[in-house]
Amino acid sequence: MxxxxxxxxxxxxxxxxxxxxxxxxxxxxxxxxxxxxxxxxxxxxxxxxxxxxxxxxxxxxxxxxxxxxxxxxxxxxxxxxxxxxxxxxxxxxxxxxxxxxxxxxxxxxxxxxxxxxxxxxxxxxxxxxxxxxxxxxxxxxxxxxxxxxxxxxxxxxxxxxxxxxxxxxxxxxxxxxxxxxxxxxxxxxxxxxxxxxxxxxxxxxxxxxxxxxxxxxxxxxxPLMVKADGTKFGKTESGTVWLDPTLTSPYAFSQFLINTDDRDVATMLRTFSFRPREEIDALLAAAADRPQAREAQRALASELTALVHGEAERDAAEAAGRALFGQGDLGDLPAATLAAALTEASHVVVPAADVVGGQLPPYDDLLVRTGLSKSLSDARRTVGEGGAYANNVRIEDSASRASIGDLHHGEWLVLRRGKKAFAGVRVERP
RNA sequence: GGCAGGUUGCCCGAGUGGCCAAUGGGAGCGGACUGUAAAUCCGUCGGCUUAGCCUUCGAAGGUUCGAAUCCUUCACCUGCCA
Missing domain, CATH: 3.40.50.620 (HUPs)
Incomplete structure (x- = not known):
């Protein structure tokens, strides 16, 4: 050359x-x-x-x-x-x-x-x-x-x-x-x-x-971007991946890129990254060598999130991802980190008035409130399928409730649906 | 303008009076397996105060004990003829 x-x-x-x-x-x-x-x-x-x-x-x-x-x-x-x-x-x-x-x-x-x-x-x-x-x-x-x-x-x-x-x-x-x-x-x-x-x-x-x-x-x-699985590029089931942070949060934006299919990551990097050719080739070699490390996807997400949303938002999105997907106990996270991660992901506030006798509203209700489930039926179905978790523990009964004592740092309950959908429930103290 | 056929759940598509919240496939969702990937397998896939009830099969009326299924009108689509 x-x-x-x-x-x-x-x-x-x-x-x-x-x-x-x-x-x-x-x-x-x-x-x-x-x-x-x-x-x-x-x-x-x-x-x-x-x-x-x-x-x-x-x-x-x-x-x-x-x-x-x-x-x-x-x-x-x-x-x-x-x-x-x-x-x-x-x-x-x-x-x-x-x-x-x-x-x-x-x-x-x-x-x-x-x-x-x-x-x-x-x-x-x-x-x-x-x-x-x-x-x-x-x-x-x-x-x-x-x-x-x-x-x-x-x-x-x-x-x-x-x-x-x-x-x-x-x-x-x-x-x-x-x-x-x-x-x-x-x-x-x-x-x-x-x-x-x-x-x-x-x-x-x-x-x-x-x-x-x-x-x-x-x-x-x-060229038209074509994904390996045949679906339309830049879309998720919940819709278009927007550049506006109020329409697609920096966290969601970053996660979308981290989840890039191995087969598409080379095209994605070449299309979007401003890294020099040698760096891109090195990332692709790493991806082929150790796909589980997801280095190429992380690099792609990091670079693009910073470009579109700025470095501060990129750092916050990455911290949120590390906190939620980390192996450790959520309770071990510092309160500030947990709060930031959940705020970044999505969260809902439960007013003190909804806490009765030290008990939160039932899980099915909370799943709907956080938007993790679209209806009560859906929430119950998900719990029935074993796909709902509270503070990383599977919820066995959709009508059961968490109590104040279960909250991290006295105010956070982390709800999860499946592997990737997280939402925070912040409970107001009277 | 005339004749014929069609309009079903996110999409495709079965279903011609009760066993239909409605076969099947796809997408989606959850589980298992994984690497926050793909593939595969299993489950699920309208709502609710969930052993029951409510609302859905283009729209509005009607027949019937009972309708996605029959009748009438309307709207839209497709084909053939003018």
């Missing part, structure tokens, strides 16, 4: 290049000097999620190689909706979309450097879209699009074959294509990145820039 590794070489060995317009031309362009690139995020939720992080960090890598990113949040495109394979989207109210734009814009702060000569620039496609008239749009932009080509796009074709598609969503591609034109004009942007699902939209933009500006610009997509 050459002494100076280019961004394209780096992305290649990380397996982050799925499709591109002209890779040699792009390699030449990136080597020639700093270029401006963009990857847009539509405000379809109040937060970005782990899946988006693939794109975000790819852009971050470009910035680390001296290129300038445009942090585009789709205030306009988010109002229209990119066609999905399965069904028409429900339009979100404009004020909600506007609020989400702000939140997502803020989240990007963490990953891009907005200072310096190649500092990122925040943009919102509403800027050039909202003032545009229908006739102007149809004449200047619409004229360059062939419906035949648009119909071939995977999501559009799938929708036509099934339930159909509204004109609104069908038009989405024109908006995203026009974004590229605007960013080219305003910032000289010459590269757009995204997931493979965005290839159609991105190429539409490349075409439009060529038609309207007479310049060949670049496109690059990252």
């Amino acid at each position: 050459a002494a100076v590794s280019t961004i394209i070489d780096e992305l290649t060995w990380r397996g982050l290049i799925a499709q591109s317009t002209d890779l040699d031309a792009l390699r030449a362009a990136t080597s020639a000097g700093p270029l401006t690139l963009y990857c847009g995020f539509d405000p379809t939720a109040p937060s970005l999620h782990l899946g988006n992080l693939v794109q975000i960090l790819t852009v971050r890598r470009f910035q680390q190689h001296g290129h300038r990113p445009l942090a585009l949040v789709g205030g306009a495109t988010g109002l229209i909706g990119d066609p999905r394979m399965n069904s028409e989207r429900v339009l979100n109210p404009t004020d909600v979309v506007e609020q989400w734009v702000g939140r997502i814009r803020q989240q990007l702060d963490r990953f891009y450097d907005f200072e310096g000569p190649n500092g990122a620039v925040a943009v919102n496609n509403l800027e050039w879209t909202q003032g545009m008239g229908v006739l102007e749009f149809l004449r200047d932009v619409g004229k360059h699009f062939a419906v035949g080509t648009m119909l071939k796009r995977e999501a559009v074709a799938a929708r036509l074959a099934a339930e159909g598609i509204s004109y609104t969503e069908f038009s989405y591609q024109l908006l995203q294509g026009y974004d590229y034109v605007q960013l080219f004009r305003r910032f000289g942007c010459s590269l757009q990145t995204g997931g493979t699902d965005q290839w159609g939209n991105i190429v539409a933009g490349v075409d439009l820039v060529r038609r309207m500006e007479g310049t060949a610009v670049h496109a690059l997509t990252t």
